[in-house]
Amino acid sequence: MTVFDRLFADSALSQLQEKDARDPLAHKRAEFILPDGVVYLDGNSLGALPRRVPARLAQVAEQEWGAGLIRSWTAGAGTGQGWMNLPDRVAAKLAPLVGAQPHELSVGDSTGVNIFKALAAALHLAPPERRVILTDADNFPTDLYVAQGLNALLDGRYEVRRVPGAELEGHLTDEVAVTLLTEVDYRTGRRMDLAGFTARAHAQGILTVWDLAHSAGAFPVDLNGADVDFALGCGYKYLNGGPGAPAFLFVAQRHHAAPVFLSGWMGHADPFEMARDFTPAPGARRYVVGTPMVLSLSALDAALDVFADVDMAELRAKSLSLTDAFIELMEPLAAQHPLTLVTPRAHAERGSQVSYQHPQARAVMDALIGRGILGDFRTPDILRFGFTPLYHSHADVWRAVQGIRAVLEERGA
Ligand SMILES: Cc1ncc(COP(=O)(O)O)c(C=O)c1O
Ligand SMILES: Nc1ccccc1C(=O)C[C@H](N)C(=O)O
Incomplete structure (x- = not known):
């Protein structure tokens, strides 16, 4: 670095530190346990550990499981505090983060399993003459695989039409039954116009299923405001529910009468009636298939408390400020090295991650x-950096860029 570089660098850092001094979310960092010496840019894959989670897990294991044993399923009968109601309690905490009513959310199973549940219901509701499931050719693999598998189960009645993201709008025709799309692309970080696209799909009589894996907890989501039909997302990314955390499923109230195709006793109106036929529980609870995963639901439940006092508009403003700062600081590096920004600069088209192509990305x-x-490599040539306003400062952005600069210079890459 020349003296001029150093002077410029110092002034850029102090400007970022001024932003940190005015950050209304700065105090949230203390609610997470993160190792020293690490800049963690992977909260879009596995969210960091909220400080309150280990104590909750210990309490559930030692008190509720160890001492309460089977009584914990129905503990505090009538108060709804037993394990049986844990999916519903988590749904209630999640509802404001995604713009849903609590009874429109079912929490449990993996994201992929919830894609199956949503897509099966949506296809059943769509007019039978419509034979296309429209998706993005670069959608996350699970989304593509579930669509293909479900279609095989239905004897190949549908065409799973995979088109490049830029061409999706042109494919909203009366052949399409359902769209299955991810709001924020896991590689590029490009964010779709969820509300506008949903409105244009509905205008063509098409039902929408949205994958919110990289949206929920990353910025405000308003599913009912956008009139979405079905949605699902991960509990372990921006919601910080821990490795393998349960996913969530949103079913708009107007679709609650649709049949449930993956029905189990825990979605029955009265599980211990042990009835021979399935009578669904009220609302989206009918989509809970089996025994609630108590340990992981408890971790997610505690993790969601981190959001209780967070203004999601402030969270979004900080996310954009972090990703703007990162893109700006990376500009001189992108001019000297073969780095190509693949994340849109327009705020409306950006999630909470920034990605670059680089020929030696891995x-x-x-x-x-x-x-x-700690960021991610994604095939074939993507460097992916996730930003999490609850535990990142602008100074972290600075540290990350200094590290990237050092690596590129050392390697001559
Ligand atoms: C967009 C998207 N959809 C689905 C998944 C898969 O979720 P799961 O492994 O919980 O099924 C992921 C990441 O794991 C993802 O990024
Ligand atoms: N669940 C995982 C387990 C292991 C490693 C990564 C993941 C991810 O979630 C990856 C993420 N879906 C992605 O957007 O690439």
């Missing part, structure tokens, strides 16, 4: 991880 990311800068 080796560069390995070197970054070796320096404690």
